[in-house]
Amino acid sequence: MPKAQLFITCLGDQFYTKTLQNMTVLLERLGVELTFPHEQTCCGQPHFNNGFESQAREVARNFLRAFGRSDASIIGPSGSCVSMVKHHYPELFPAGTPEHALAAEIASRTFEFTEYLVNVLKVTDVGAVYPHKVTYHASCHYLRELGLKTEAKTLLNAVKGLEFVPLNEEETCCGFGGAFTVTYPEVSRSMMENKLKNILASGADTVVMCEPGCLMNVAGGLHKTGSNIRAMHIIDLLSSK
Amino acid sequence: MSETPTYIGFEAYTGHIPPSIPSAVQQATARFAVGRAARVSELPQFEQLRQIASDIRLHTIENMDTYLLRFEEKVTAAGGHVHWAATAEDARQIVLQIAREHNVKLAVKSKSMATEEIGLNHALETAGIEALETDLGEYIIQLAGTGPSHIIVPAIHLKKEEIAAIFSEKLGIDAPADPIELTRIAREILREKFLNAEMGVSGANFLIAETGTLVMVTNEGNGRMCTTMPDLHVAVVGIDKIIPDWESLTVFLKLLARSATGQKLSTYTQFITGPRRAEGEFGPKEFHIVLLDNGRSDVLKDPIGREVFKCIRCGACANVCPVYKNVGGFAYGWFISGPIGAIFAPQMLGTPTARELPYASTLCGACADVCPVKIPIPTILRHLRRRVAEGDQIAASTMPAPIAAAAKLSALALAQNWIYRFGARILPPVMALFTRDSWISSAPYPLNRWTKSRPLLAFTAGFRSWWKNRNAK
Amino acid sequence: MTNPVIENIRRSLGGQRPPYNPRRGLGPRPAIYESRRPESVDSEIEQFLDEVRKLSGVAEKLSADSVSDALKALVAKNGIRKATLWHTPLFEQLGIENTLRSLAVDIISPNADKHEMAHCDLGITEAEYILPETGTLVLASSAEKPRAVSLLPRLHLAIVRPEMLRPDLHQVFAEHIGRGEASLRPYTPDYLVFITGPSRTADIELTVTLGVHGPKNLHVWIMVKNLTVAFD
Numbered sequence: 001m002p003k004a005q006l007f008i009t010c011l012g013d014q015f016y017t018k019t020l021q022n023m024t025v026l027l028e029r030l031g032v033e034l035t036f037p038h039e040q041t042c043c044g045q046p047h048f049n050n051g052f053e054s055q056a057r058e059v060a061r062n063f064l065r066a067f068g069r070s071d072a073s074i075i076g077p078s079g080s081c082v083s084m085v086k087h088h089y090p091e092l093f094p095a096g097t098p099e100h101a102l103a104a105e106i107a108s109r110t111f112e113f114t115e116y117l118v119n120v121l122k123v124t125d126v127g128a129v130y131p132h133k134v135t136y137h138a139s140c141h142y143l144r145e146l147g148l149k150t151e152a153k154t155l156l157n158a159v160k161g162l163e164f165v166p167l168n169e170e171e172t173c174c175g176f177g178g179a180f181t182v183t184y185p186e187v188s189r190s191m192m193e194n195k196l197k198n199i200l201a202s203g204a205d206t207v208v209m210c211e212p213g214c215l216m217n218v219a220g221g222l223h224k225t226g227s228n229i230r231a232m233h234i235i236d237l238l239s240s241k
Numbered sequence: 242m243s244e245t246p247t248y249i250g251f252e253a254y255t256g257h258i259p260p261s262i263p264s265a266v267q268q269a270t271a272r273f274a275v276g277r278a279a280r281v282s283e284l285p286q287f288e289q290l291r292q293i294a295s296d297i298r299l300h301t302i303e304n305m306d307t308y309l310l311r312f313e314e315k316v317t318a319a320g321g322h323v324h325w326a327a328t329a330e331d332a333r334q335i336v337l338q339i340a341r342e343h344n345v346k347l348a349v350k351s352k353s354m355a356t357e358e359i360g361l362n363h364a365l366e367t368a369g370i371e372a373l374e375t376d377l378g379e380y381i382i383q384l385a386g387t388g389p390s391h392i393i394v395p396a397i398h399l400k401k402e403e404i405a406a407i408f409s410e411k412l413g414i415d416a417p418a419d420p421i422e423l424t425r426i427a428r429e430i431l432r433e434k435f436l437n438a439e440m441g442v443s444g445a446n447f448l449i450a451e452t453g454t455l456v457m458v459t460n461e462g463n464g465r466m467c468t469t470m471p472d473l474h475v476a477v478v479g480i481d482k483i484i485p486d487w488e489s490l491t492v493f494l495k496l497l498a499r500s501a502t503g504q505k506l507s508t509y510t511q512f513i514t515g516p517r518r519a520e521g522e523f524g525p526k527e528f529h530i531v532l533l534d535n536g537r538s539d540v541l542k543d544p545i546g547r548e549v550f551k552c553i554r555c556g557a558c559a560n561v562c563p564v565y566k567n568v569g570g571f572a573y574g575w576f577i578s579g580p581i582g583a584i585f586a587p588q589m590l591g592t593p594t595a596r597e598l599p600y601a602s603t604l605c606g607a608c609a610d611v612c613p614v615k616i617p618i619p620t621i622l623r624h625l626r627r628r629v630a631e632g633d634q635i636a637a638s639t640m641p642a643p644i645a646a647a648a649k650l651s652a653l654a655l656a657q658n659w660i661y662r663f664g665a666r667i668l669p670p671v672m673a674l675f676t677r678d679s680w681i682s683s684a685p686y687p688l689n690r691w692t693k694s695r696p697l698l699a700f701t702a703g704f705r706s707w708w709k710n711r712n713a714k
Numbered sequence: 715m716t717n718p719v720i721e722n723i724r725r726s727l728g729g730q731r732p733p734y735n736p737r738r739g740l741g742p743r744p745a746i747y748e749s750r751r752p753e754s755v756d757s758e759i760e761q762f763l764d765e766v767r768k769l770s771g772v773a774e775k776l777s778a779d780s781v782s783d784a785l786k787a788l789v790a791k792n793g794i795r796k797a798t799l800w801h802t803p804l805f806e807q808l809g810i811e812n813t814l815r816s817l818a819v820d821i822i823s824p825n826a827d828k829h830e831m832a833h834c835d836l837g838i839t840e841a842e843y844i845l846p847e848t849g850t851l852v853l854a855s856s857a858e859k860p861r862a863v864s865l866l867p868r869l870h871l872a873i874v875r876p877e878m879l880r881p882d883l884h885q886v887f888a889e890h891i892g893r894g895e896a897s898l899r900p901y902t903p904d905y906l907v908f909i910t911g912p913s914r915t916a917d918i919e920l921t922v923t924l925g926v927h928g929p930k931n932l933h934v935w936i937m938v939k940n941l942t943v944a945f946d
């Protein structure tokens with residue numbers, strides 16, 4: 001029986017209770033034995049990406065403590081946070097140190113949710129039903145740092161009743177970028193508005209993505225414009241019956 | 242615009258971007274990005290070319306002294322003059338000195354980033370020498386008195402009506418708002434200037450060490466005019482433009498136009514080795530090249546940052562950059578804009594001047610995907626952010642104290658997980674005060690900078706207790 | 715003599731650099747540096763003409779006997795009154811200058827003053843090489859083949875031969891730097907220019923406009939028949 005630790009990410013923790021519950025239920029239904037390391041906080045990416053590397057290292061140490069005592073896979077609902085652990089943790093510690101070895105070991109067993117389903121469990125149909133017109137936004141780190149180009153679409157493809165419609169500029173950043181939203185709010189907003197324009201033009205009633213950050217941004221934008229297009233995390237869509 | 246900025250206020254600029262700029266810029270970027278994609282798909286070896294280009298550039302950077310000295314030797318052997326300029330001021334003085342010796346009154350210029358960098362036009366004008374930009378876009382913005390908004394199409398922010406108005410006002414003619422007519426007018430005026438100028442000033446796209454050859458790539462032909470008509474040709478070129486040999490040039494020529502404009506080759510590629518040799522032929526009697534350092538040799542100290550010198554100035558990174566597309570070129574405050582500007586200016590001008598630029602990105606990585614020489618732009622952005630936030634061997638931290646303090650405090654809370662978990666219990670009830678129907682439409686500082694543009698989701702933070710209850714059963 | 719720029723480069727790059735090695739980091743010579751193998755001369759010619767046309771140039775295959783007629787048509791259609799051309803054996807043999815004179819076109823010496831050259835309607839050149847993949851003309855420079863002839867007139871006509879075809883840049887560059895005396899190699903002539911289509915700009919509202927500083931019209935004639943004897 002595959003074993004995994006839930007990596008809920010700080011945004012998930014604060015804002016996406018339902019999504020995390022769905023993730024738990026889905027994985028268990030697929031026969032994964034889950035544990036939840038409750039000492040986890042944040043992966044440290046906000047610090048790392050903004051140049052506060054020493055601080056990121058402190059936060060990462062907490063992660064290493066929380067997840068390091070097991071050899072189970074680590075599964076997170078965010079391409080960006082997973083990429084932090086997978087690609088940047090080993091960079092944070094000098095090669096040859098025990099911390100580096102631990103970071104590298106942890107990196108090797110960390111997976112983004114859809115990646116884990118499609119590439120590790122080899123599951124493409126989770127039995128979901130969602131009779132809607134759905135479009136997909138490819139989140140930047142999910143797409144470019146993790147190189148996940150087909151996984152989400154493969155899963156969507158198997159959802160009953162789902163009609164997939166393409167999104168113009170699918171791979172263009174939605175303007176989230178973490179602290180960017182508050183550092184340069186005007187720029188972030190124009191980027192988000194471009195994304196919304198394309199979503200509206202797609203004719204979809206649902207836009208789906210694999211990133212809590214982008215989701216907060218896009219959902220917030222849609223809410224503000226009074227649109228009734230739903231922005232969803234892919235986990236929630238895959239949990240629909 | 243040609244002056245060296247003392248502080249680049251990206252945020253201050255982006256607070257009031259004229260709405261016409263993003264839409265104009267997006268027209269250009271879309272055109273070029275589509276063209277690039279089409280050319281790339283035709284060339285199966287494109288990825289391999291990128292890797293080789295990157296390797297050659299790195300090799301050249303690591304041996305820059307060797308190649309520059311070889312270049313100097315070859316230019317000298319070909320009868321040209323090589324000048325070394327450690328600073329922008331040195332470069333200006335060298336050019337002024339040459340101009341004075343030749344009694345130059347009018348200099349015609351072909352688009353050159355290095356002369357922008359040193360503010361040469363201003364220096365020439367001050368010395369009583371007319372310096373005329375001859376690339377159509379550069380000519381327009383010179384008349385308009387603004388800077389470039391795009392690397393390839395510098396006047397993209399101006400509509401034809403505005404250009405007609407500028408022509409009418411500055412040239413005292415009745416100019417129609419028609420691109421073809423406006424181009425014809427510029428051709429006529431500039432042709433007289435080319436024929437009468439005593440000096441042609443250019444930059445270069447590449448310098449070939451093997452033979453001391455300067456390579457210039459243009460579409461309009463003004464580059465040819467500047468280097469063919471006047472008896473004196475002075476090129477000002479950054480030392481980072483050096484490449485080893487002609488064989489490696491094949492790689493860069495295959496990448497450059499395809500990445501920049503989606504052409505296979507630009508219209509004119511010229512190879513200039515010293516002054517003209519044949520009697521009765523056109524071309525300069527005297528050829529000078531000013532090799533501009535201006536801080537580049539200092540940047541070489543940083544093995545991560547110096548990859549910026551792999552750049553071939555194609556502009557592809559800007560054409561796919563969602564930030565650039567929404568702010569335009571002016572926001573970057575200097576002559577190079579877009580992602581490349583965001584890693585170039587902070588290194589050349591220093592982080593005290595350009596500390597905001599490394600943050601002018603969502604680190605989406607689209608730039609690195611298209612860069613023909615594989616510059617890891619997001620990695621360098623993070624590296625420079627670290628210089629700003631924490632300081633490194635190159636420069637001390639320039640992060641405003643409150644932000645640095647907030648970062649330290651938040652990291653403390655996140656690293657000591659009990660603080661985080663305690664906070665996570667307090668936050669939802671506090672934020673509930675601002676929440677209506679699961680949305681927070683105006684939050685207290687600093688989250689107000691988020692809610693200004695879109696509401697924030699309610700803090701639910703319910704997973705931990707759900708998990709606990711569920712597993713307690 | 716000390717050179718502060720070079721010294722500072724050396725200081726920055728540090729003392730522990732591995733010794734200079736021309737191919738260090740470049741690995742084995744990549745196959746990309748090998749020239750393409752063309753299918754046939756005919757297909758190369760077709761591709762070349764095709765690319766020139768895609769760039770808004772006018773490209774034709776001509777035989778020696780049809781050159782006079784083609785010139786007549788060109789002069790009439792484009793209102794040519796003044797022309798300049800390279801001094802080459804091919805042009806002599808084709809009788810270009812005489813044909814033009816018979817059409818009442820003024821011939822300006824290619825070595826004339828630039829102000830005079832600037833008023834030419836037509837400039838005629840050959841090429842050193844032509845590149846089919848990009849529709850590129852490669853022109854060298856000498857007293858007999860001045861560079862202004864392809865630059866100042868509003869119409870540039872290049873008369874080329876299949877012998878000028880080269881598979882790609884690699885071949886062109888190798889030949890170019892192989893010129894001159896062996897003792898001087900690598901050595902290169904003072905000037906070489908690639909011309910790929912007519913002068914163009916898109917600087918105003920991205921509207922493509924031809925002939926901004928260089929020639930507005932580019933015509934290329936490739937001589938295909940009846941000239942074999944003249945080819946070396």
Ligand code: SF4
Nearest residue numbers: 552553555556558612
């Ligand atoms: S950084 Fe890369 S993509 Fe950007 S201008 Fe330079 S070479 Fe082109």
